[in-house]
Amino acid sequence: MTQLPTRRGLLFGTAAVSAGALLAGCTSNESSDNDSDKADNNQPAADDKPGKAVTIGFAGPQADHGWLNAINDNAKNRAKKYSDVTLEITEGSNDTAQQIGQIETLINKKVDVLVILPADGKALTQVGLKAMRAGIPVINLDRIFNSPQAYRCWIGGDNYGMGLNAGTYIGEKLKDKPNARVIELAGLDNLELTQQRTQGFDDALKNYPNIKKVARQAAEFTVESGQAKMAQLLQAQSDFDALWNHDDDQGVGALRAIEQAGRDDFLMVGGAGALSAFQAIEADNSVLKATVLYPPTMAASAIDLARALGQGKGVGGMAEFEIPASITLYSAVVDKENVGQYMSTGFE
Template identity: 80%
Template sequence: MTGTHENPRTSRRNILFGTAAAGAALLGAGCTSNKSNDEADAGSGQANVADDRPGKHVTIGFAGPQADHGWLNAINEQAVRRAKKYKDVTLEATEGSNDNAQQVGQIETLINKKVDVLVILPADGKALTQVGLKAMRAGIPVVNLDRVFASQQAYRCWIGGDNYGMGLNAGRYIGEKLKGKKKAKVVELAGIDNLELTRERTKGFDAALKNYPNVEKVARQAAEFTVESGQSKMAQLLRAETKFDALWNHDDDQGVGAERAIEQAGRDDFLMVGGAGSRRVMDAIKADDSVIKATVLYPPTMAASAIDLARALGQGKGVGGLAEFEIPGSMTLYSAVVTKDNVEEYLPTGFK
């Protein structure tokens, strides 16, 4: 992959396993067979593995934060769409809330309904740890989606993005693009600084840049994952730094505002790398008529994979392609870099 030395097809397979966009499901595609274990073992070489055929019915409770952001909205859409694919799955979804107490109440309602499995993307992992523990103690396995609980006892499986790797791959791409330039300067438009995920993205970015002694990060501003904050913080960066060679923006949604500030300033003398993988940014990369040259994925398809994992848990199944009879305790998705060279392959995964 351009700037990261990754094989794009390998990367795509790594991030899209188990999602509708990939076609081939994580769980091969996530359901029990009507055959006995002996028959399954004889036919496939592995018993107790989930596949695409209807099996034991599973009721999955899904609780996430309020969909007030493009990526979060895509998370909800992926979960609902994936659940509808299966005739043996009923999805009980909450309205979603950014208020910790309200989200706890919504999850407790799902616990009282005695759903078979819970998929939870907490507004705040630490604050919702206790309700995860409550579900597990009630015998309801929890798939913890992305924002991790403070205790491993609060979930059976965690699946999410690689924030450190996201920064690492953004830094590698930029470093490769600038490695022939003397005294190159880069700036960073981060997300919400009190979130661990933001700090991890910055750590990864800084670690990658250390491999390029000619590249210096000269400025950083933290925005709030909103269009408005992206515009105001980017305007500050542009005023402070009259000349730089590359910008890494952590989030494609706040990037809408950043791009407005860049256009208003009349600047086109640097390259921009986005974060998360919105369809809008992928279209811009394909058009190749702006400063946007790449985006680093943080795939919302993880919600579809979480539904697959929950279904397998409810049916007591394992993951196709692995020797183990149980699903793993954690799964970290890969943060691929999308460029003009591979954007056609990734366009179906772009979220609105």
């Protein structure tokens, strides 16, 4: 999950416009297929005019995380909506050499467009360049290639924005509390995305001089690591007012540790948008009060963009004849006030 952070002045709208909304008028056709997953049901309806047949190759990493599995599901189910789209999807791998081989197979099949979520953007830049030089436009999904020449369009989430919005939400909740203390349960520290989320969080807290971040612990985006690292934080910090957890999957473990410790004296904000987090927010019976989105619906929008490229179309609602070079999705804050609106997008 990476890259291309943007600033937003308005952080707390009840709705966020995803890239898919821009693509609503982009040449598509509704299918009678009702097998789409929940995350795709609220995608904008496309127009009913089938266009040129397009074969889209989709290559992503191994779906070993709830968010990555949702990425695959969104791509598959979005493609099913179009009678003029054929989706060639690879098995997925976290081994860069294997993923490169899978993409080269798609290039050799002469697919019309490629959608690639690289396991490692730097390592896969050359195969992105190879596709582009072969005349196959690439939609680079989320983890960005090192060179803009390796893709026609990048679409992904806003890691800095996640931290910024989480920090602002917590700041507004604690702005009247003297000497407020917050802690942070981060993700993998060797990933740039983790550093971006922390930077956004720290920058937001600068606007609240009464708040001090007193501890930070890095986990590994897993339930087990979330539980273990949260237990360590709780043992080390007996008094704090808020927690920001970077990832809802590891947040499941974090909540277990919190419950086992019998703690309910602080508020927690999660990250990504898992169904379990939405359900906990709706139930309002735990410390988890909000989460900031990193929407896997970006994969559905990537299919829309790939289809538009294959058919030589632009994006509905925009004056340009071509699709944009990059689209950064907004990290909306979901709390009890608006969770019902986002429930159908939650991933498991």
